[in-house]
Amino acid sequence: MAEVKTPVVIKVGGALLENPQIAGQLLGEIKALQSLRPVILVHGGGPLVETLLAAMQLTSTKIDGLRVTPDEQMPYVCGALAGSANKSLCGLAIGAGITPVGLSLMDGGITQCKVLDEKYGAVGVPSVGKADLLNQLLSASFLPVISSIGSNSDGRLLNVNADQAATVIAELMGGDLLLLSNVDGVLDQDKQLIKELDQSRIDEEVAKGVIKDGMLVKVAAAMQAASELAKPVTIANWSAPLTAILNNQTGTRVIPASQTSGA
Numbered sequence: 001m002a003e004v005k006t007p008v009v010i011k012v013g014g015a016l017l018e019n020p021q022i023a024g025q026l027l028g029e030i031k032a033l034q035s036l037r038p039v040i041l042v043h044g045g046g047p048l049v050e051t052l053l054a055a056m057q058l059t060s061t062k063i064d065g066l067r068v069t070p071d072e073q074m075p076y077v078c079g080a081l082a083g084s085a086n087k088s089l090c091g092l093a094i095g096a097g098i099t100p101v102g103l104s105l106m107d108g109g110i111t112q113c114k115v116l117d118e119k120y121g122a123v124g125v126p127s128v129g130k131a132d133l134l135n136q137l138l139s140a141s142f143l144p145v146i147s148s149i150g151s152n153s154d155g156r157l158l159n160v161n162a163d164q165a166a167t168v169i170a171e172l173m174g175g176d177l178l179l180l181s182n183v184d185g186v187l188d189q190d191k192q193l194i195k196e197l198d199q200s201r202i203d204e205e206v207a208k209g210v211i212k213d214g215m216l217v218k219v220a221a222a223m224q225a226a227s228e229l230a231k232p233v234t235i236a237n238w239s240a241p242l243t244a245i246l247n248n249q250t251g252t253r254v255i256p257a258s259q260t261s262g263a
């Protein structure tokens with residue numbers, strides 16, 4: 001029987017698109033990785049959302065790293081995430097010799113979303129759906145490129161934080177999860193890289209206010225995926241070589257309770 005290879009789910013923050021050279025380099029590394037293992041790309045687009053909302057003279061606020069999203073802003077949020085960000089990354093993938101398929105969380109029932117809390121407006125919490133579509137695309141060597149726009153069962157469009165989206169996709173596929181951003185990983189109060197983070201160190205750094213804003217959501221999402229998958233999740237810089245990230249030579253590894261020495 002053919003060996004089933006564990007997919008790699010790579011999430012990139014939207015700020016990557018502000019640096020097409022680094023983005024192109026990463027896509028080139030993803031192309032090389034695809035010859036070894038299936039890859040799924042999940043992306044954010046926070047800066048694009050900000051720019052578009054500002055151009056429309058709309059204001060936007062975040063609570064604990066999550067954007068408060070009134071339903072009337074969803075056309076712009078969808079346009080930025082499922083439109084501009086998704087198609088820009090697909091274009092960069094094509095430039096790297098990859099055949100991408102641009103998707104959102106709702107396509108093929110990949111995830112189902114529920115409204116988080118009406119105080120956030122149209123913000124969704126995703127849960128695992130069906131893997132069939134992704135399995136078909138991966139077996140045909142396509143690169144799924146997934147934006148974090150989802151829908152609830154009534155068809156209400158919801159804005160999902162892209163780290164949470166990637167977490168759920170990694171859980172659905174049993175994949176290895178890399179959360180790539182514009183920082184080397186999770187930094188301590190002296191701006192030094194923390195190489196390993198378990199739940200008690202997370203609680204400590206959050207209480208001190210060292211882990212905050214977007215990193216708060218990212219670390220919580222990483223720990224959720226690590227616990228669900230019973231394996232570490234990596235938070236690293238998209239400028240680092242992908243092989244170094246995969247070989248744990250750089251970045252922060254978020255370790256689930258099942259793998260800490262006290263477990």
Ligand SMILES: Nc1ncnc2c1ncn2[C@@H]1O[C@H](COP(=O)(O)OP(=O)(O)O)[C@@H](O)[C@H]1O
Pocket residue numbers: 012013014015044046163180181182183185186187188210211212213214215216218
């Ligand atoms: N302890 C920390 N270590 C590293 N970055 C942190 C930390 N606390 C807060 N941050 C902030 O979190 C940001 C990464 O989160 P975010 O902007 O949401 O990234 P992305 O858009 O790539 O998902 C960093 O650029 C940094 O400003």
Ligand SMILES: CC(=O)N[C@@H](CCC(=O)OP(=O)(O)O)C(=O)O
Pocket residue numbers: 012013014015043044045046047049065066067077081123124148159160161162163214
């Ligand atoms: C609910 C919520 O916060 N949604 C995020 C979705 C995009 C995102 O997560 O983008 P980054 O990965 O670039 O931060 C937002 O509107 O910014």
